[in-house]
Amino acid sequence: xxxxxxxxxxxxxxxxxxxxxxxxxxxxxxxxxxxxxxxxxxxxxxxxxxxxxxxxxxxxxxxxxxxxxxxxxxxxxxxxxxxxxxxxxxxxxxxxxxxxxxxxxxxxxxxxxxxxxxxxxxxxxxxxxxxxxxxxxxxxxxxxxxxxxxxxxxxxxxxxxxxxxxxxxxxxxxxxxxxxxxxxxxxxxxxxxxxxxxxxxxxxxxxxxxxxxxxxxxxxxxxxxxxxxxxxxxxxxxxxxxxxxxxxxxxxxxxxxxxxxxxxxxxxxxxxxxxxxxxxxxxxxxxxxxxxxxxxxxxxxxxxxxxxxxxxxxxxxxxxxxxxxxxxxxxxxxxxxxxxxxxxxxxxxxxxxxxxxxxxxxxxxxxxxxxxxxxxxxxxxxxxxxxxxxxxxxxxxxxxxxxxxxxxxxxxxxxxxxxxxxxxxxxxxxxxxxxxxxxxxxxxxxxxxxxxxxxxxxxxxxxxxxxxxxxxxxxxxxxxxxxxxxxxxxxxxxxxxxxxxxxxxxxxxxxxxxxxxx
Numbered sequence: 183x184x185x186x187x188x189x190x191x192x193x194x195x196x197x198x199x200x201x202x203x204x205x206x207x208x209x210x211x212x213x214x215x216x217x218x219x220x221x222x223x224x225x226x227x228x229x230x231x232x233x234x235x236x237x238x239x240x241x242x243x244x245x246x247x248x249x250x251x252x253x254x255x256x257x258x259x260x261x262x263x264x265x266x267x268x269x270x271x272x273x274x275x276x277x278x279x280x281x282x283x284x285x286x287x288x289x290x291x292x293x294x295x296x297x298x299x300x301x302x303x304x305x306x307x308x309x310x311x312x313x314x315x316x317x318x319x320x321x322x323x324x325x326x327x328x329x330x331x332x333x334x335x336x337x338x339x340x341x342x343x344x345x346x347x348x349x350x351x352x353x354x355x356x357x358x359x360x361x362x363x364x365x366x367x368x369x370x371x372x373x374x375x376x377x378x379x380x381x382x383x384x385x386x387x388x389x390x391x392x393x394x395x396x397x398x399x400x401x402x403x404x405x406x407x408x409x410x411x412x413x414x415x416x417x418x419x420x421x422x423x424x425x426x427x428x429x430x431x432x433x434x435x436x437x438x439x440x441x442x443x444x445x446x447x448x449x450x451x452x453x454x455x456x457x458x459x460x461x462x463x464x465x466x467x468x469x470x471x472x473x474x475x476x477x478x479x480x481x482x483x484x485x486x487x488x489x490x491x492x493x494x495x496x497x498x499x500x501x502x503x504x505x506x507x508x509x510x511x512x513x514x515x516x517x518x519x520x521x522x523x524x525x526x527x528x529x530x531x532x533x534x535x536x537x538x539x540x541x542x543x544x545x546x547x548x549x550x551x552x553x554x555x556x557x558x559x560x561x562x563x564x565x566x567x568x569x570x571x572x573x574x575x576x577x578x579x580x581x582x583x584x585x586x587x588x589x590x591x592x593x594x595x596x597x598x599x600x601x602x603x604x605x606x607x608x609x610x611x612x613x614x615x616x617x618x619x620x621x622x623x624x625x626x627x628x629x630x631x632x633x634x635x636x637x638x639x640x641x642x643x644x645x646x647x648x649x650x651x652x653x654x655x656x657x658x659x660x661x662x663x664x665x666x667x668x669x670x671x672x673x674x675x676x677x678x679x680x681x682x683x684x685x686x687x688x689x690x691x692x693x694x695x696x697x698x699x700x
Contacts, residue, residue, distance in 0.1 A: 246298020270303025345490020455679025469598020503557025
């Protein structure tokens with residue numbers, strides 16, 4: 183491969199305008215991961231969604247992205263990245279409208295699943311087009327930094343934007359934000375974006391696509407079943423079935439000439455450790471975010487707009503540490519920067535593990551530390567993963583990096599959300615004489631209880647909600663301790679697994695070029 187960039191043309195105004203167009207769907211796709219968190223009480227009340235349905239509504243989007251991300255990357259190589267981006271943009275806009283006007287939990291879950299499939303077309307397409315539009319090494323570095331910043335910004339600002347919309351509009355308005363963005367993409371994309379396809383792209387193995395979903399969804403179904411009181415035997419059987427499909431999927435990848443996931447990469451210790459750490463970090467963030475946003479509304483009684491404003495310090499901390507991490511990584515080993523971030527997050531998680539029902543400031547500061555500590559992993563994780571892989575496998579490494587990010591966030595909502603819900607149910611209190619319908623709501627989730635007492639006298643509502651606010655915080659406390667232990671374990675793992683990594687974050691040019699294959 184010719185690694186010289188001096189002969190490559192420098193990007194002009196068209197390419198930079200094209201980058202602005204690509205930044206918008208990147209921001210939107212990452213925002214949709216978290217934009218619904220503040221809408222949980224409103225959706226619970228409007229659609230009468232129970233705990234299990236609410237968890238599916240929140241995280242089916244991330245699971246569909248993770249399940250189809252690599253598939254869509256291969257499809258884009260075959261039919262063209264720009265074409266796939268535009269098709270996905272149109273589908274994302276249409277699915278957003280369906281979600282906005284959903285009339286039942288089942289319809290909203292299906293719409294969110296379609297959004298996830300469409301979102302899976304956008305992520306790899308935007309990154310690949312950026313790499314091919316900016317052939318100069320320096321310009322490409324700036325463009326990818328913009329892409330990473332947009333991804334981080336969307337994740338951080340999702341609840342803030344959602345809270346602002348919920349203050350004035352109904353819950354479905356958070357989805358309609360996608361429509362003008364996708365219309366702009368469909369208009370400007372054909373004008374500003376070049377087409378790119380890989381003539382050597384491998385064949386899409388449909389069996390592997392089915393196996394990947396068959397591995398994910400039963401496990402999630404089982405986890406949710408254990409949390410929502412479903413049959414223990416059925417739930418465990420579903421988890422076991424998912425694990426079996428995961429093993430079959432992994433074995434099949436070893437026999438394919440063009441696997442969906444190159445499993446041989448995991449034989450390299452540094453790669454495997456960093457990929458697992460990225461997935462686990464996003465796992466912690468997903469579950470924590472879900473409970474923090476509900477604490478702000480259901481425990482402290484803030485409006486969605488007020489809750490969104492209290493989340494701004496965490497969003498700002500994430501953006502600042504994401505931007506500072508590359509500079510620090512130029513002076514010390516990148517994985518040490520990530521380890522430092524994990525330790526900062528641990529402090530915040532311990533604060534969440536020890537707060538009560540009247541500790542708003544402690545919650546905000548603790549969550550700010552959790553997000554500040556996660557910034558280095560978001561900004562350096564992909565570089566660490568790609569840099570630890572051989573140059574000829576950089577494309578597969580980048581696919582695994584993106585999959586770990588989306589899958590980790592969705593798994594966190596499912597697993598930690600289910601754990602927190604189970605703790606809540608174990609601690610839930612129903613005063614004597616409470617009508618059966620109110621008792622059932624209180625024993626489901628705090629959001630269900632809050633929706634059920636609307637319109638009742640204040641003293642009746644307080645008698646039901648006050649003790650169950652304590653139960654909800656108990657679930658958040660358990661999540662905080664679990665997350666703190668996981669973060670410390672990940673910090674140790676990163677130190678042990680990356681002892682032989684380079685001293686700085688410099689990634690070989692040929693490796694960065696190979697990212698264009700993703």
